[in-house]
Amino acid sequence: MAPMRSIVVGCGRVGAGIAEHLARAGHEVVVIDISTDAFSRLEPDFPGTAVRGDGTDEAVLRRAGTEGADYFFALTEGDNRNILSAQLAEEIFAVPHVVAKVNDPVRAEAYTTLGLSTLCRTTTLVDDLGRFAGLPAMPGAEGVRTASGHHAHGPADIGGAATNLPGSVGAPASSARER
């Protein structure tokens, strides 16, 4: 299998965890966090790349190699930040598999129908605990919920605008990393 490239935004427990997991499985992994301290959650021999920056900033995502990535995980503590970051990945960089962690169930539901795959910790935990207590599984609590709708426009029709943006012409993704 050809190595996959994954971008992880937010190096919290979950972000660091999935970054390690993917990297050990042979994925090329870039993890982005606004704080360098967050990278201490990674093992010292983490085989991927860490980039300090704002994961809702298009220039930072580009520098991290989002263009051409296979998977994109938006896992910061802010629902809205994840939503913005994931939509940048989907609409500007046309990443094929994008997940946003959205802990507010209403917002998660809304964005799932809008074309974003979401992971709602609230719903997932409630469902899990309920099943532990012998309740039947809740509908729509299957962990990552894949998008059921889509945006009105495809990524293609923003291409022109996106390439005109400042900073959008740069070094190839793989050369501009920092550890």
Added chain:
Amino acid sequence: MYVIVVGGGKVGYFLTKELLAAGHELVLLEKDPRRAHQIADEFGSIVMAKDGCEGKHLAEAGASRASIVAAVTGDDEDNLVVCQMAKHHFAVPRTIARVNNPRNEPLFRHLGVDEIISPTRMVLGAIEQDIPVHELLHLAQLEGGELEVLEAQIGPGSPAVGRHPGDIHLPDGCTLFILIRDEIAQAIRPDSVFEVGDKVIAITRTDCSAELHEQLIGDEPTPELVGQP
């Protein structure tokens, strides 16, 4: 018209004030209770201490009958989510977002936000207009930085006005080669006469640009830079 404003910072505050004065029906959502309380002293019960990003709160604010939702917080991600929820969940006909990072503008438009207000761009635009334009504009560098292509705008104070190219004392290694007048470019000939409003494209050695400035633009000080009275 029924308007929902999300974000009670300075922008939200003054927007609310204007809209109320114009006789619109309005609700303002501000998630910080302290700030909400502060503005509620002035505006009364139209201020709700709620987070407008939550669908529940937009519903309580009556989003389904709003004509306009304006998201003017200082956080782009919040403004985007408010507008998307309003548009797609409550079918609000017109959504307005404040965009602080100008790079987000195309994304917001693409995702269906109807109107974009970019304070950053407005401030930059206003400042650029105040910066004097009677300057040499550096267009390109050649020969590894030895030579420069410059554009000079001939203003009323320029010593070149009414003169032929041969009458202008140019430093060595400096050539005037194109004149742009009324958006038409023409080669500079010995019989050309410079007029106010002309733009001149020149090639010069990098170290001669000060002399070129003196000859084409003049050396009167820029009014903005003269000391305060």
